[in-house]
Amino acid sequence: MSGISRRNFIQLTGGAAAVSTLGVSNILMAGKGAGHVVIIGGGIGGATAAHYIKRADPKVQVTIIEPKKDYFTGFMSNEVLNGHRTMDQIKFGYKGLESRGIKIVHDYATNIDAKAKKVATKANGNIAYDRCIVSPGVDFKWEMYEGLDAKISAEKIPHAWNAGPQTILLRKQLEAMKDGGTVIIAAPPNPFRCPPGPYERSCQIADYLKQHKPKSKILILDAKDKFSKQGLFTQGWERHYGYGTDNSMIEWVKGAEGGIIEGVDAKTSTVIGNVDEYKGDVVNIIPAQKAGKIAFASGLTNDKGWCPVNQKTFESTLHKDVYVIGDASVASPMPKSAYAANSQAKVCASAVVASLHGKKAGIPTLVNTCYSILAPKDGISVAMVYNFDGKKIQKVKGSGGLTPMDSSPEMRAREVQYAYSWFNNVTADAFGARSSI
Amino acid sequence: MKLNKKVLALLVLGGLSVSGNSMAGTASAEALANTCAGCHGIDGSSTGPAIPSIAEMSAEYFNEAMLDYQTKDGRYNTIMTRIAKGYSEEEIKLMADYFAKKKMARYVQKFDAEQAKAGKELHDKYCEKCHEDGGRSAEDDAGILAGQWTTYLHYTMDDYIEGRREMTKKMKKKVKKAMKADADAMSKLINYYGSQN
Structure with a gap:
């Protein structure tokens, strides 16, 4: 039962469980009193929602279903590729959440029965809920690429877009690469998790190569013709990596000029584009994305593969009492970022608790801030404040925007430190503070 | 000088609050303050050394700082100048009073x-x-x-x-x-x- 003792299992429901003797087809009844919220996914969205439900009403029972014992943050994982950060530094366990009174079930949720209000799991049978929050993150559209699937990605052509073993694999490949090699980063089409991520990754890898393998090159094959923070990234590439000169370490090929890729020959590390073929020494294909599996299995997705929600509460427009937050939800104009998920989780938690008490949801207010590190002392950001216009989320006019292009070197160095401090605070907000800061 | 700046900030705010306030009304102090925690820490006690704790801060200081960030050539910062412009004077006041009541957690730091x-x-x-x-x-x-x-x-x-x-x-x-x-x-x-x- 993946680490859950029978006793804990009963405790999950405050003793109200009907547990079969086989322990496989249990139906956990919803807790009495304030209700039981089941959260699928223990990333930034799910963990923050759990925390803020408990803050709003400690009597609400909260259970997170999450297969992984440890969560690795996608943000700052590009620093692991550089060697500036270890995997341990982006690793978060669930003890902090448990100490907040939240139950963690390490299992796979396979389906949500929105009518019967229960979540089916691989090893723990059915878990009943009063409200369900789904924060599954993203899955990949493998079908768009010939010669690429989850297995090849895990073994040879890592996406490293869910931080974890693939981050380690990509780092090892970079370390093993000869000086003078070519790293290919294939950036996905919109919308996708962490819009500036592929370009920050190019900077972090370039910084590593500059120190250790200066004859090497990075080729970015982009499905798009423009990208997030493009002006600032281009300036950073010029400033640090010779972009625009004959000796540039980084080359960016936009979609209209052959950047769109159709597949890969993993044996020869050759990326097949719609115009050309590109041979790489290390190939990092970040595939096109859609909502995580459970969203599809539970009928929460639209024809584009994302989950439409009431943007005031994040309740699914397709299933009552099921809420979707984070990357999988349609929360445009908010980007698919960790801060957005953190902010959405709080709005959703407040709406869920209000609904359990038979009250109307409050007025939502949201923020996104997203840092990218171009070089050890050069950081940039984008920020935005959002409110609700009665129908949907909107940007607050006059707020937010990018780091100014003429921001001083000192402020750019501070932005790196802000990014590190933000990392501490947002992870503490979700998972609980680390013992050492 | 200080006063002029404040007046200027209020004028700026007057303009902003029209677009800043949605048709749906004003969010609660807690909802507003919760959005700060991602950077400034839970209830405004930061665990990151480059980002200040804002818990326990006097409401006067908080209001003044946010208004100053909204003013052109006001308080120097890269992020807060962009974030502060997202809030009306009323919303800032709500946040100011909320954080003033929170206790600031102090962490052990290295010092000489x-x-x-x-x-x-x-x-x-x-x-x-x-x-x-x-x-x-x-x-x-x-x-x-x-x-x-x-x-x-x-x-x-x-x-x-x-x-x-x-x-x-x-x-x-x-x-x-x-x-x-x-x-x-x-x-x-x-x-x-x-x-x-």
Whole structure:
């Protein structure tokens, strides 16, 4: 039962469980009193929602279903590729959440029965809920690429877009690469998790190569013709990596000029584009994305593969009492970022608790801030404040925007430190503070 | 000068609040304050040394800072100038009162004991009158210094001294005197504030 003792299992429901003797087809009844919220996914969205439900009403029972014992943050994982950060530094366990009174079930949720209000799991049978929050993150559209699937990605052509073993694999490949090699980063089409991520990754890898393998090159094959923070990234590439000169370490090929890729020959590390073929020494294909599996299995997705929600509460427009937050939800104009998920989780938690008490949801207010590190002392950001216009989320006019292009070197160095401090605070907000800061 | 800036900020706000306030109304103080936690820590107690704790901060200081960030050529910062413009005066007030009631968590920081000792003497002589109780007090428009993150305090004092952020007349005079008495005064003071948890 993946680490859950029978006793804990009963405790999950405050003793109200009907547990079969086989322990496989249990139906956990919803807790009495304030209700039981089941959260699928223990990333930034799910963990923050759990925390803020408990803050709003400690009597609400909260259970997170999450297969992984440890969560690795996608943000700052590009620093692991550089060697500036270890995997341990982006690793978060669930003890902090448990100490907040939240139950963690390490299992796979396979389906949500929105009518019967229960979540089916691989090893723990059915878990009943009063409200369900789904924060599954993203899955990949493998079908768009010939010669690429989850297995090849895990073994040879890592996406490293869910931080974890693939981050380690990509780092090892970079370390093993000869000086003078070519790293290919294939950036996905919109919308996708962490819009500036592929370009920050190019900077972090370039910084590593500059120190250790200066004859090497990075080729970015982009499905798009423009990208997030493009002006600032281009300036950073010029400033640090010779972009625009004959000796540039980084080359960016936009979609209209052959950047769109159709597949890969993993044996020869050759990326097949719609115009050309590109041979790489290390190939990092970040595939096109859609909502995580459970969203599809539970009928929460639209024809584009994302989950439409009431943007005031994040309740699914397709299933009552099921809420979707984070990357999988349609929360445009908010980007698919960790801060957005953190902010959405709080709005959703407040709406869920209000609904359990038979009250109307409050007025939502949201923020996104997203840092990218171009070089050890050069950081940039984008920020935005959002409110609700009665129908949907909107940007607050006059707020937010990018780091100014003429921001001083000192402020750019501070932005790196802000990014590190933000990392501490947002992870503490979700998972609980680390013992050492 | 200070007053003019405030008036200017209010004028800016007047314009903003039209677009800033949605048809749906104003969010609660808690909902607004919760959006700050991603960067400033749970209930405004930061666990990152470059980002200040805003818990326990006096409402006056909070309001003034946010209005100053909204003003063109106001308080120097890259992120907060962009974030602050997202809020109406009413929303800022709600956040200010919310954080003023929260207790600031103070964390153990590295500091130089000798510098901290010298810093205490400097503090008593030049700073205590406004930043009372060894810099722990959040009275009026004084920011909390004791236990605030030293990385942030260094940024702040650099900005003041290099003219990127405007000091009040009173503070300008005292800083000048302290630095005249001891060229290393700022470092010593910051070590003193960082030594308190």
